[in-house]
Amino acid sequence: MTLEQYLEEEERIAEKRKHQSHLEGIGWKNAVAAQELKPGQHIIYNYGSKSLIVSVETKSTKSVIVTTLDERGNQYSRRYRLTSLVAVDELN
Template identity: 75%
Template sequence: MTLEQYLAEEKQLAERRAHQSQLQGIGWKNAIAAKELKPGQHIIYNYGLKSLILAVEQKGIKSVIVTTLAENGNQYSRRYKSTSLVAVEELN
């Protein structure tokens, strides 16, 4: 493999991973920016845990509050930076 081939492969990999998030225990998953999340979607967390999005509300200019229902029945509110990549089950 030449240096040019190696660099081309690395560039392709970086472009593919620009819209993915690496999760512990399950690897790379397709992801979207937190500001694009919608109620009814399922967030994937490390080790394959999932939760249903109940609500997404803008919190200032740079963040959003996402209310989720976990598999165990508990409801959580998490703040994400608007540009943070969040793995979504519907994309995988």
């Protein structure tokens, strides 16, 4: 492989990963910006745990509050910046 081929391949991978998030234990997964999350979707976390999105509320001009229900039935609220990439099960 020549240097030019190597650089082209690196550029292709970087472009692909603009819309992916790396999760520990499972690798690269397709992701969406937090502002695009919708109730009913499943968020994937490190090592493959998942939670169901119950609600998404705008907190400010820069963030949203996402309320989720985990596999054990516990409810959590998390704040995400609008542009944060979040791995979603429906895309993977």
